[in-house]
Structures are given as structure tokens and as C-alpha cells.
Amino acid sequence: xxxxxxxxxxxxxxxxxxxxxxxxxxxxxxxxxxxxxxxxxxxxxxxxxxxxxxxxxxxxxxxxxxxxxxxxxxxxxxxxxxxxxxxxxxxxxxxxxxxxxxxxxxxxxxxxxxxxxxxxxxxxxxxxxxxxxxxxxxxxxxxxxxxxxxxxxxxxxxxxxxxxxxxxxxxxxxxxxxxxxxxxxxxxxxxxxxxxxxxxxxxxxxxxxxxxxxxxxxxxxxxxxxxxxxxxxxxxxxxxxxxxxxxxxxxxxxxxxxxxxxxxxxxxxxxxxxxxxxxxxxxxxxxx
Amino acid sequence: xxxxxxxxxxxxxxxxxxxxxxxxxxxxxxxxxxxxxxxxxxxxxxxxxxxxxxxxxxxxxxxxxxxxxxxxxxxxxxxxxxxxxxxxxxxxxxxxxxxxxxxxxxxxxxxxxxxxxxxxxxxxxxxxxxxxxxxxxxxxxxxxxxxxxxxxxxxxxxxxxxxxxxxxxxxxxxxxxxxxxxxxxxxxxxxxxxxxxxxxxxxxxxxxxxxxxxxxxxxxxxxxxxxxxxxxxxxxxxxxxxxxxxxxxxxxxxxxxxxxxxxxxxxxxxxxxxxxxxxxxxxxxxxxxxxxxxxxxxxxxxxxxxxxxxxxxxxxxxxxxxxxxxxxxxxxxxxxxxxxxxxxxxxxxxxxxxxxxxxxxxxxxxxxxxxxxxxxxxxxxxxxxxxxxxxxxxxxxxxxxxxxxxxxxxxxxxxxxxxxxxxxxxxxxxxxxxxxxxxxxxxxxxxxxxxxxxxxxxxxxxxxxxxxxxxxxxxxxxxxxxxxxxxxxxxxxxxxxxxxxxxxxxxxxxxxxxxxxxxxxxxxxxxxxxxxxxxxxxxxxxxxxxxxxxxxxxxxxxxxxxxxxxxxxxxxxxxxxxxxxxxxxxxxxxxxxxxxxxxx
Numbered sequence: 001x002x003x004x005x006x007x008x009x010x011x012x013x014x015x016x017x018x019x020x021x022x023x024x025x026x027x028x029x030x031x032x033x034x035x036x037x038x039x040x041x042x043x044x045x046x047x048x049x050x051x052x053x054x055x056x057x058x059x060x061x062x063x064x065x066x067x068x069x070x071x072x073x074x075x076x077x078x079x080x081x082x083x084x085x086x087x088x089x090x091x092x093x094x095x096x097x098x099x100x101x102x103x104x105x106x107x108x109x110x111x112x113x114x115x116x117x118x119x120x121x122x123x124x125x126x127x128x129x130x131x132x133x134x135x136x137x138x139x140x141x142x143x144x145x146x147x148x149x150x151x152x153x154x155x156x157x158x159x160x161x162x163x164x165x166x167x168x169x170x171x172x173x174x175x176x177x178x179x180x181x182x183x184x185x186x187x188x189x190x191x192x193x194x195x196x197x198x199x200x201x202x203x204x205x206x207x208x209x210x211x212x213x214x215x216x217x218x219x220x221x222x223x224x225x226x227x228x229x230x231x232x233x234x235x236x237x238x239x240x241x242x243x244x245x246x247x248x249x250x251x252x253x254x255x256x257x258x259x260x261x262x263x264x265x266x267x268x269x270x271x272x273x274x275x276x277x278x279x280x281x282x283x284x285x286x287x288x
Numbered sequence: 289x290x291x292x293x294x295x296x297x298x299x300x301x302x303x304x305x306x307x308x309x310x311x312x313x314x315x316x317x318x319x320x321x322x323x324x325x326x327x328x329x330x331x332x333x334x335x336x337x338x339x340x341x342x343x344x345x346x347x348x349x350x351x352x353x354x355x356x357x358x359x360x361x362x363x364x365x366x367x368x369x370x371x372x373x374x375x376x377x378x379x380x381x382x383x384x385x386x387x388x389x390x391x392x393x394x395x396x397x398x399x400x401x402x403x404x405x406x407x408x409x410x411x412x413x414x415x416x417x418x419x420x421x422x423x424x425x426x427x428x429x430x431x432x433x434x435x436x437x438x439x440x441x442x443x444x445x446x447x448x449x450x451x452x453x454x455x456x457x458x459x460x461x462x463x464x465x466x467x468x469x470x471x472x473x474x475x476x477x478x479x480x481x482x483x484x485x486x487x488x489x490x491x492x493x494x495x496x497x498x499x500x501x502x503x504x505x506x507x508x509x510x511x512x513x514x515x516x517x518x519x520x521x522x523x524x525x526x527x528x529x530x531x532x533x534x535x536x537x538x539x540x541x542x543x544x545x546x547x548x549x550x551x552x553x554x555x556x557x558x559x560x561x562x563x564x565x566x567x568x569x570x571x572x573x574x575x576x577x578x579x580x581x582x583x584x585x586x587x588x589x590x591x592x593x594x595x596x597x598x599x600x601x602x603x604x605x606x607x608x609x610x611x612x613x614x615x616x617x618x619x620x621x622x623x624x625x626x627x628x629x630x631x632x633x634x635x636x637x638x639x640x641x642x643x644x645x646x647x648x649x650x651x652x653x654x655x656x657x658x659x660x661x662x663x664x665x666x667x668x669x670x671x672x673x674x675x676x677x678x679x680x681x682x683x684x685x686x687x688x689x690x691x692x693x694x695x696x697x698x699x700x701x702x703x704x705x706x707x708x709x710x711x712x713x714x715x716x717x718x719x720x721x722x723x724x725x726x727x728x729x730x731x732x733x734x735x736x737x738x739x740x741x742x743x744x745x746x747x748x749x750x751x752x753x754x755x756x757x758x759x760x761x762x763x764x765x766x767x768x769x770x771x772x773x774x775x776x777x778x779x780x781x782x783x784x785x786x787x788x789x790x791x792x793x794x795x796x797x798x799x800x801x802x803x804x805x806x807x808x809x810x811x812x813x814x815x816x817x818x819x820x821x822x823x824x825x826x827x828x829x830x831x832x833x834x835x836x837x838x839x840x841x842x843x844x845x846x847x848x849x850x851x852x853x854x855x856x857x858x859x860x861x862x863x864x865x866x867x868x869x870x871x872x873x874x875x876x877x878x879x880x881x882x883x884x885x886x887x888x
Contacts, residue, residue, distance in 0.1 A: 173720035182737030
């Protein structure tokens with residue numbers, strides 16, 4: 001619905017969060033053109049340079065260099081690629097797995113609901129960081145395995161919330177009405193229930209993107225994600241850790257990157273929730 | 289004079305400017321008398337109660353020449369003094385008894401808190417509470433004080449609230465639709481209870497209701513409101529017996545009767561204007577729907593004119609136009625002419641939680657093609673469960689259902705066949721219409737199902753036919769349900785059920801949420817559809833007069849059982865079962881000379 005989009009865009013959180021997220025995506029896509037240097041290129045004559053505006057800074061290295069003389073800005077820009085890749089694929093994967101199970105549980109109820117509900121309970125009783133570390137040990141390092149681990153750990157978030165929404169929609173009379181119009185169960189789910197839970201799903205996906213960025217950073221920090229020669233924010237933090245007292249900027253840059261992406265994801269998610277939640281929307285229209 | 293209201297105006301600030309939601313409202317209430325405020329939803333009747341309580345919503349402002357309670361001007365009174373009057377001298381009985389009580393506190397706790405606020409000494413509170421509950425005829429009042437609201441029925445909760453309202457011996461009680469959420473047989477008890485307490489305490493009562501007939505029996509005087517104007521005010525029996533304003537007349541003729549000849553319902557076109565539209569209506573706000581209005585009506589608001597002693601009417605032509613005697617409907621010749629049963633239920637039962645809860649037991653009846661059968665009963669009598677069983681949305685625990693000669697007891701194997709023969713109109717269109725689908729898409733939903741997928745053009749063509757059938761303007765095709773009025777939504781709901789051209793329509797309480805004038809439109813529509821399409825009807829309702837108007841045969845249900853059945857006229861004029869008699873006695877009669885509510 002057009003009005004729904006208009007209402008979302010009228011919400012400042014959506015505009016700020018969405019704008020930041022879009023900017024991050026563009027940076028990720030156009031990284032090779034935006035980055036002034038190759039992120040792996042070492043310049044051992046210029047190691048641990050401070051940012052260009054500081055004394056001793058070099059205008060060729062805008063945010064300075066790390067201990068191997070690699071350009072921090074270029075690594076930051078290429079790190080966005082890794083972060084966005086993981087954020088999008090992992091969030092979509094978790095959303096898909098979680099909501100398919102949620103639709104089955106919420107629509108059919110009964111035994112299916114019981115089994116899926118208990119699976120979620122058991123899953124959620126594992127501390128997520130430990131669970132993902134165990135999974136990484138099992139799968140081995142690598143970006144795709146990080147995505148897999150996030151999906152396997154975080155589908156429960158989607159499953160719980162979407163299931164309760166499905167159950168609310170299921171109780172509405174338009175569901176039996178669709179059955180009486182001759183819809184099969186699958187048609188009812190796809191044409192009546194999925195559209196009703198989509199706004200909520202978008203909100204959850206947006207928030208999950210922020211979570212995925214942090215998880216990827218943690219795993220690449222401990223060396224379980226990308227190859228050590230690939231520029232990722234977690235790798236950058238790990239590299240800068242040794243020299244953080246003499247060259248803190250190497251640490252600050254990736255932290256800012258993580259901070260901005262999580263902020264963007266949360267603002268966008270919160271804004272979407274505010275503009276699509278009928279209860280909140282109603283309250284606003286009453287005030288108007 | 290207990291309450292003296294002179295030229296009360298309530299305005300609300302909207303984006304388009306200030307709009308008067310109440311205009312020039314004047315009335316008096318003497319101690320010990322009952323004034324009824326009658327009107328459909330949106331008429332502004334509850335707004336008057338809110339002005340008395342000083343609880344106007346944000347953005348609303350009230351001004352009045354005089355708004356005196358017991359000589360004190362309520363609108364000028366400092367907030368602190370005004371608050372002291374409320375609860376002590378002025379008490380309220382709310383519409384939703386269950387939501388008016390705090391669910392996590394016991395009845396006793398809430399009652400005693402209320403008494404504490406009234407200044408009753410600590411030692412006396414429990415005894416006073418018990419006495420008050422005894423006065424409202426609640427059994428075992430002492431034990432009741434330790435119960436929680438959810439352990440009580442709606443009627444019992446309302447009694448508790450009535451006891452609380454009268455506990456301070458107030459001089460004015462404002463009751464806002466106190467029986468709307470209750471069953472008819474409960475309503476009769478609550479109304480007679482309110483009347484008894486009011487008479488015993490000499491209380492002035494402001495009774496707000498949408499039910500003209502109920503108000504006419506209960507009240508000494510009534511004021512009829514339409515879109516914020518008092519259109520008619522006078523002695524209750526006179527206003528009901530000989531209404532002078534075209535709106536009051538229309539309201540009366542839109543109600544089906546429980547006795548006498550069946551007459552066609554005169555449905556007003558359209559609906560009452562909403563708040564946004566009020567600003568554009570400087571004159572008589574009823575003019576657009578009025579059968580006697582001329583051009584001058586919409587231009588200026590006529591004053592309230594005295595037409596008989598104490599009887600005021602706000603209409604330019606009220607005194608001249610005569611009441612036309614409504615014609616009667618010739619008893620419909622349709623019915624089980626061919627005798628072949630379309631739907632047959634035999635010994636149907638449904639129980640839940642492994643037989644521990646029985647919703648329906650041993651229900652047997654049949655419906656012939658083109659016949660109209662009503663089911664009446666109170667909430668929890670199993671009416672809706674029976675509808676779901678007929679539709680195949682639930683599987684019966686025992687018994688046999690036959691549809692057009694085939695066994696459909698277990699829904700799955702005969703689903704396609706069943707839904708081509710029977711369709712259902714759901715009770716609440718707000719819930720039954722997917723808010724994300726457009727009207728055109730909703731009414732043709734059965735063409736969307738895979739087995740008979742239709743093209744976009746075919747669907748649009750069918751949608752137009754259906755809109756024509758149900759009297760909806762074509763302009764609504766591309767609207768979403770939340771953009772429609774309640775009556776329009778119910779028509780869309782009906783149109784969807786008609787799409788697959790079923791031979792039986794199951795309608796579950798489809799007019800209970802509608803205002804009287806819209807209800808008449810829907811009832812007339814159902815009759816037209818029966819005439820034109822020859823469709824049979826299973827009509828479920830708690831409203832006996834509606835069932836009498838629409839159905840040739842009736843089944844009376846109580847506690848999951850059909851306790852009486854037969855031709856509607858016979859059952860209603862010579863009821864055999866005690867419960868049917870109780871139901872019939874609970875309805876306020878048309879005849880003003882019959883005493884109602886019956887004195888216990």
C-alpha cells in the first residue's frame with residue numbers, strides 16, 4: 001500500500017536509519033571505486049600514521065595507516081562489504097527459517113506448534129555467543145559459515161515473535177472466510193497471513209542486520225570469520241589491538257563503522273515498528 | 289431542579305476548524321425522575337455524560353449558558369470541588385462492566401476503596417459493602433467480596449457497579465448504555481434493578497441508550513439526539529407513541545416489532561454524518577436523509593418549538609407532516625414448498641476438551657431450499673458453534689449433516705461441494721474483511737482460488753454485479769475496508785458470501801453491531817436477496833424482533849440444546865417452553881400500556 005510507505009517515510013527514525021543503511025550499502029557496492037588504496041597494500045615506510053589532519057599526518061592516508069602501513073580508510077570501506085554481506089544474507093536467512101517455522105506453528109497449531117515451540121525454548125536456553133562459537137568450531141572458519149552460524153542461532157528470534165503475530169491474525173474471521181472462498185491452506189498462508197506479518201518481519205530483519213554485524217565482528221576478531229588477509233572490521237580491531245596505545249585511530253575507525261551500522265539498523269527497525277504498528281498509528285491519528 | 293442544562297455547546301478543534309459536536313442542548317432533570325438520552329452511535333449522547341463528569345477528551349471544549357447541578361454551575365466549579373461531587377453526589381454506571389472493574393483486585397477491595405473515598409469509617413466499610421450488594425439482589429454478598437471480577441458474569445459485575453454507584457446515596461446517576469453489553473434476559477433484570485434503586489433513593493437518572501423502545505418504557509422524559517442536536521424532547525410515552533420529528537419517526541419505523549403485523553422497515557438512506565462532516569452542515573444536520581426536507585432545512589438550524597405541553601421538536605415541518613400508516617407485508621408465500629431439505633442436521637453434538645465442555649448437544653433440524661430459519665438464544669447458547677458446524681469450520685463430535693443429499697459430516701472430503709452450496713456472513717466485518725484487500729478483490733475472493741482462477745477483467749465484472757446486488761456504489765471498488773462505514777462493510781461481507789452463488793447463507797449475528805437505521809438497510813437487503821436469488825437463510829441472532837421480521841421458522845437454543853422450534857409466528861405468540869417465554873418477556877413491548885420491565 002502506498003499509504004504505508006508514505007507513513008514510514010514520514011517517520012524521522014526511518015529516514016535517518018534508512019538513509020544511513022542505504023549509504024552503507026552504496027559504500028559496500030562501490031568500495032573498489034571509493035577506496036583510495038588497495039586494502040591489502042602494505043607500505044612499510046608509512047606504518048602507524050595518524051589521520052591526515054593530525055600533526056605528522058599524510059594527506060594520502062586520510063585516516064592514517066596500521067602497523068603494516070595499510071590504509072585505514074580503504075580497509076574501513078572494504079570492511080563495509082563484509083559487514084553488509086553478512087548483515088543482509090544472515091538476516092534474510094534467519095528470517096526465512098524462523099518465519100517458515102512460525103507460520104507452520106501459528107497456523108496449524110496443535111502438535112506442530114508444540115514441537116516447534118519446545119525447539120525454540122531449548123535453542124534459546126543456549127547462550128548465543130557460546131552456541132555460535134561451538135558452531136564455528138564445528139563448521140570451520142569462513143564467511144559463509146559465519147552466516148550459517150548466525151542463521152542457526154538467531155532464527156528463534158523470528159520464530160517467537162512471528163508466531164504470536166500469526167496466531168493473532170489466525171483468529172481473525174477473514175481466515176475462515178478465505179477457506180470458505182475455496183483457498184487451500186497454502187493459499188491462505190501465502191495470501192492472507194504472510195502479507196499481514198510482513199511489516200513486522202521487515203522490522204525484525206532490520207534489527208537482525210545490526211546483530212549480524214556485531215556477531216561477524218566478534219567472530220572475525222577471534223579469527224573465525226574471514227581469512228586474516230581480508231579487510232573486515234573485526235580483523236581491523238584485532239590488528240589494531242597491539243598498537244592501541246600509540247595509535248588509537250586504527251581501533252576507533254572500525255568501532256565507528258560497527259556503531260554506525262548498528263545504529264542505522266536499530267533506528268530503521270524502531271521507526272518501521274512505530275509506523276506500521278496499528279496501535280501506535282491509531283494513537284498518532286487520534287492526536288492529529 | 290437537580291440538573292439544569294441550558295444551551296450547552298461542545299466544540300472540538302480539528303484541522304479544518306472548530307466543529308460543534310453538541311449544539312444548543314438544553315434539558316432539565318428533576319430529582320427522582322429519569323431522563324433518557326437516545327441516539328445512534330455518534331449522536332453525541334455519551335458526550336453529555338462526559339460533560340457532567342468533566343471528562344472531555346483532549347481538544348474538546350464545552351460552553352453553556354447554564355449547566356447547573358443542584359444550583360452549582362458545574363462548568364465554573366473549581367476542579368477540586370467538582371471532583372468531590374463526583375462519586376459522592378453524582379455517580380456513574382459504565383457500559384462495559386468487565387472493563388470497569390480492575391481484574392487483579394477482589395470485588396471487596398475495590399468496593400471498600402470506593403467507600404473509603406466516600407468517607408465511610410473503616411469499621412463500617414465491609415458491612416456497608418455487604419448491605420449494598422444485598423440491595424442489588426446478589427446472592428451470598430459476603431463471599432462475593434472475596435471474588436475477582438472474572439469469576440463473575442457480566443450481569444453480576446454490572447450489579448456490583450450499580451451497588452457502588454448507589455452506595456453514596458447520590459442525587460444524580462449517569463448510566464451510559466448500562467445494558468448494551470448484556471444478554472436480553474440480564475438486561476431486563478438490570479433495568480428493573482436500576483429503576484427500583486432510583487425510585488427508592490429518589491435519585492435523578494440520566495439514562496443514555498441507543499434503544500428508543502427501552503428508553504420509552506424506562507424513562508419519564510426522553511431527548512432524541514442526532515449528530516449533536518437534540519431533535520425532539522418530551523414525555524417518553526408521547527415521543528415514542530406520536531413522534532413528531534422525521535428522525536424519531538424513522539428510528540421507530542426502522543425497528544422491527546415483536547407483535548402485530550409485520551411491516552416493511554423504512555430504512556433511511558446513508559448514515560449519520562461523522563465529526564469531520566459536521567462543520568459543513570450549518571443547518572439541520574438530518575436534512576440530507578430527511579424525507580420531508582426542503583432547501584431551507586440545510587441552511588439554518590430551526591429552533592426547538594413547543595408542539596404539545598412539554599414536547600419540543602426541532603424541525604421546520606414537523607408539525608405539518610402527517611404520520612403515514614406503514615403498510616404490512618403480506619405473509620410470504622415462500623417456504624418449504626417442495627419439501628426437499630437442502631440442509632439436514634441429525635443429532636449433531638460438539639464438545640471440547642475431551643467432552644468436558646459441551647457446546648451443542650443433539651441438534652436436529654432441516655432447512656428447505658429458499659427457506660429462512662432463525663436461531664435465537666443468549667450468548668453461550670451454542671448458536672455460533674452450530675453455525676461453524678454447518679459451515680464445516682468444525683467437525684461435530686457426533687451426529688450427521690447432510691447437504692443437498694450428500695453426507696458432509698466430516699468437512700474435508702466434500703469441502704469444494706460444500707462451499708459451493710453454503711456460504712457464511714461473518715458477525716464482525718472489521719475482522720472478517722482483510723484490511724489489505726480492496727473491495728473489488730474481497731467480494732470476488734472465491735474466484736481467486738486456484739481451481740477456478742479467473743482473469744482480472746472477469747473479476748471486475750463480477751465485483752460490479754455484486755456491488756449492484758448489495759446496493760453499494762461503484763466508487764467503492766478500489767477502497768480498503770477501513771475506509772468504509774460499518775454498514776458498507778457489512779454489505780461487502782454479504783457480497784462476498786454471494787459471489788459463489790450459494791443456495792444457503794449462514795448469517796451469524798450480522799446486524800448486532802449496527803445502528804438501528806443501518807440494521808434496517810441490511811435487513812431489507814437480505815429480504816431483497818432472498819426474493820431475487822431464492823437463497824435460503826440460516827439467521828442467527830439474539831434479537832427476537834429481527835428474527836421475527838426475517839424468518840419463517842425459528843429455533844430457540846439454550847445451553848447448547850434446541851428447546852423449542854416451529855413457525856416463528858406460532859412460537860412467538862404461543863411459546864411453550866419457559867425459556868422462550870422468558871426471552872419474549874425480556875423484550876420491551878411496542879405497546880406503551882404494558883408495564884415493562886416487569887416488577888419483580
